[in-house]
Amino acid sequence: MKKAILPGSNLQPRRDWLFSLGPYVIIAIILLALPPFLSNYHLSILTKVLIFAIFAISLDLILGYTGLLSLGHAAYLGIAGYTAGILMVRYGLDSFWVVMPLGILAAGIAAAIIGYIALRVSGVYFLLVTLAFGQLLSVVAIKWRGMTGGTDGLFGISVPDLGLPGFAWTPSSFYYLVFIAFAVCFFLLSRITNSPFGRALVGIRENEARMQCLGYNTWAHKYIAFIIAGLFAGVAGVLFAPLYKIMVPAHLGLTTSAAVMLMVIIGSAGTLFGPVIGAALVVLLERIVSTYTPERWPLILGGIFVISVLFMRGGLGIYLSRFWRKVRPQYGNVES
Amino acid sequence: MDVLLANFLIGISFGFILFLLGTGLSLTMGLMRIVNLAHGALYMIGGYVGVAVARYCEGLVGRDLSFVVGILAGGTCTGLLGLLMETGFLRRLYKRELDQVLLTIGFVYILTNLAQWIWGPIPQSGITPSFLSGSIRIAGITLPMFRIAIIIFGLVAAAGLWFFQERTKVGAIIRAGMDNKEMTMGLGINLGIVFTGVFALGAFIAGFCGLIGAPLLGINLGVGWDALLLAMIVVIVGGTGSIQGALVGGLVIGLVDAYGKTFFPEFAYFTMYLVLIIILLFRPSGLLGRRIQ
Numbered sequence: 001m002k003k004a005i006l007p008g009s010n011l012q013p014r015r016d017w018l019f020s021l022g023p024y025v026i027i028a029i030i031l032l033a034l035p036p037f038l039s040n041y042h043l044s045i046l047t048k049v050l051i052f053a054i055f056a057i058s059l060d061l062i063l064g065y066t067g068l069l070s071l072g073h074a075a076y077l078g079i080a081g082y083t084a085g086i087l088m089v090r091y092g093l094d095s096f097w098v099v100m101p102l103g104i105l106a107a108g109i110a111a112a113i114i115g116y117i118a119l120r121v122s123g124v125y126f127l128l129v130t131l132a133f134g135q136l137l138s139v140v141a142i143k144w145r146g147m148t149g150g151t152d153g154l155f156g157i158s159v160p161d162l163g164l165p166g167f168a169w170t171p172s173s174f175y176y177l178v179f180i181a182f183a184v185c186f187f188l189l190s191r192i193t194n195s196p197f198g199r200a201l202v203g204i205r206e207n208e209a210r211m212q213c214l215g216y217n218t219w220a221h222k223y224i225a226f227i228i229a230g231l232f233a234g235v236a237g238v239l240f241a242p243l244y245k246i247m248v249p250a251h252l253g254l255t256t257s258a259a260v261m262l263m264v265i266i267g268s269a270g271t272l273f274g275p276v277i278g279a280a281l282v283v284l285l286e287r288i289v290s291t292y293t294p295e296r297w298p299l300i301l302g303g304i305f306v307i308s309v310l311f312m313r314g315g316l317g318i319y320l321s322r323f324w325r326k327v328r329p330q331y332g333n334v335e336s
Numbered sequence: 337m338d339v340l341l342a343n344f345l346i347g348i349s350f351g352f353i354l355f356l357l358g359t360g361l362s363l364t365m366g367l368m369r370i371v372n373l374a375h376g377a378l379y380m381i382g383g384y385v386g387v388a389v390a391r392y393c394e395g396l397v398g399r400d401l402s403f404v405v406g407i408l409a410g411g412t413c414t415g416l417l418g419l420l421m422e423t424g425f426l427r428r429l430y431k432r433e434l435d436q437v438l439l440t441i442g443f444v445y446i447l448t449n450l451a452q453w454i455w456g457p458i459p460q461s462g463i464t465p466s467f468l469s470g471s472i473r474i475a476g477i478t479l480p481m482f483r484i485a486i487i488i489f490g491l492v493a494a495a496g497l498w499f500f501q502e503r504t505k506v507g508a509i510i511r512a513g514m515d516n517k518e519m520t521m522g523l524g525i526n527l528g529i530v531f532t533g534v535f536a537l538g539a540f541i542a543g544f545c546g547l548i549g550a551p552l553l554g555i556n557l558g559v560g561w562d563a564l565l566l567a568m569i570v571v572i573v574g575g576t577g578s579i580q581g582a583l584v585g586g587l588v589i590g591l592v593d594a595y596g597k598t599f600f601p602e603f604a605y606f607t608m609y610l611v612l613i614i615i616l617l618f619r620p621s622g623l624l625g626r627r628i629q
Contacts, residue, residue, distance in 0.1 A: 069434060117613055120620040121572075124371040124433055128568045129616060135565050136609045143605065254561055258441045265438055299449035305442025309435045310425070 035172040049280045050182045056263040056275035058232030064269030067205030072130030076230040078252030080107040080237025085157040096160040104234035111230020138253035153248035157241045274317025342477045343594040349483035351590025352490025356545045358570030358582040360538030366577025373440040376564030377447040378414040382543025383555035386410030387460045403465040411544035418539020462550025497579045575625020
């Protein structure tokens with residue numbers, strides 16, 4: 001069984017606790033200290049990495065932990081982004097405290113509706129249905145020109161106002177906002193996955209029939225997990241829209257859903273830190289390849305899909321956690 | 337009345353294309369539990385290769401024959417691609433659904449980008465041979481000849497596939513494999529070869545439709561995903577694993593789409609999703625589905 005090394009997952013010796021938390025602290029310090037050394041361009045890439053990391057860990061809750069093959073996860077990112085964007089561009093709302101929660105709420109409501117229908121089927125059928133809904137929403141975004149701007153996209157989205165006097169958004173303050181959101185989401189999701197509820201989700205992934213026999217209402221567990229994942233994807237969405245300054249129908253559809261699925265799988269589904277690494281890898285690779293041959297990026301992306309399936313079974317995160325266990329054998333061991 | 341009848345024929349002809357798109361997906365899903373997301377991309381490649389070959393042959397064998405050659409070439413090419421995908425990659429991934437999904441998505445990206453590399457980003461126009469151009473009048477309405485041809489061709493294909501699955505020994509093995517894989521293998525049947533054959537057959541049918549469906553769906557780089565989506569809706573509505581299911585699903589969706597476009601032009605694209613949602617709410621295994629896993 002795959003299991004994450006998470007803060008608090010093995011509490012016994014104090015030094016052990018330090019060891020499992022150590023990498024997170026170091027990475028957090030690096031991420032906090034980086035902005036002054038980066039140009040705005042590189043900072044925007046780093047911001048994008050963190051937003052996609054939020055997006056990827058939200059998918060991981062249902063894909064990695066619960067075992068639901070969702071290929072329509074971009075729908076919630078897109079709905080949150082579009083909602084926030086429409087409120088700002090079409091209705092002139094500019095308060096951070098109104099726009100952001102409403103965007104996230106919209107994603108949660110969409111997940112509640114779609115999940116209710118999609119969870120009637122399981123396995124690959126679930127995948128097909130979620131995929132169909134994602135495409136349906138991207139068609140809505142194309143057809144509803146008056147609201148969404150159609151294929152031209154909804155442009156002119158900015159970061160909503162925090163309401164603090166004398167405060168204006170800069171790329172680095174926006175980066176810190178994204179960082180805080182990422183840290184909060186990561187913490188919350190690690191609490192959720194380590195809670196009895198999260199354990200039950202893993203149980204459903206491993207053997208749903210057995211969980212039913214044990215008296216768990218597996219449908220409700222899956223449904224709630226689906227909605228939670230939608231809400232977290234919404235958090236990624238409301239940050240995504242101001243970063244890109246535009247929402248286009250493709251953000252709701254298949255290509256975005258497939259990309260985030262790849263991030264989760266490359267990084268190791270069923271761990272929280274894995275998808276973060278996956279998100280960083282895919283975003284950075286896209287950036288690097290696009291500077292050399294933007295035309296051939298889909299070809300290379302397709303190659304990454306194939307290679308990750310054939311040669312990196314389980315994902316990079318598994319290898320990293322194995323390595324980390326080797327480094328510190330004297331402090332007990334983490335199950336895997 | 338004329339409107340109803342005309343739309344009926346338009347819907348049926350679209351429905352048969354949908355049926356052809358859906359069967360391959362339905363067979364591989366029903367038998368092998370593989371969801372081949374590259375199914376639409378194979379259809380797209382079939383279209384591109386078909387047009388290219390037909391154009392090349394036009395000077396050699398004439399316009400009409402070159403159309404037939406193009407269709408066969410498209411089907412053969414994707415059949416071979418399917419063979420390659422199954423034996424080279426998917427064979428190692430049985431029962432690993434997530435990996436199959438990722439692999440086939442990877443193939444969509446690769447095939448689409450290769451098509452763009454070879455044929456450029458501009459959509460190709462289909463080929464209409466002389467015997468399919470023009471239109472005929474039936475019962476007071478005018479219908480393009482190619483729609484009639486699609487209906488006839490679809491009927492023949494449906495009958496052929498039904499006969500294959502229900503009345504031949506191989507078909508019996510395929511049905512047995514869908515119902516109980518272990519038992520079938522226990523009887524000494526090499527299901528591996530059957531799997532490869534069915535996957536290649538599905539890929540062949542997809543590519544075969546590429547040129548035939550061109551007047552309705554077009555041949556462009558986006559059609560890989562579009563065709564996949566249509567095939568998926570057909571499979572979910574009709575149910576997996578049977579020729580009849582794909583046929584019913586295709587015809588229902590085709591008719592709903594045709595009438596939807598006439599009566600609710602604003603929401604034309606959404607009518608088929610509405611059917612999908614209703615089916616999922618009230619009959620999740622599809623209209624004629626074999627059991628859902």
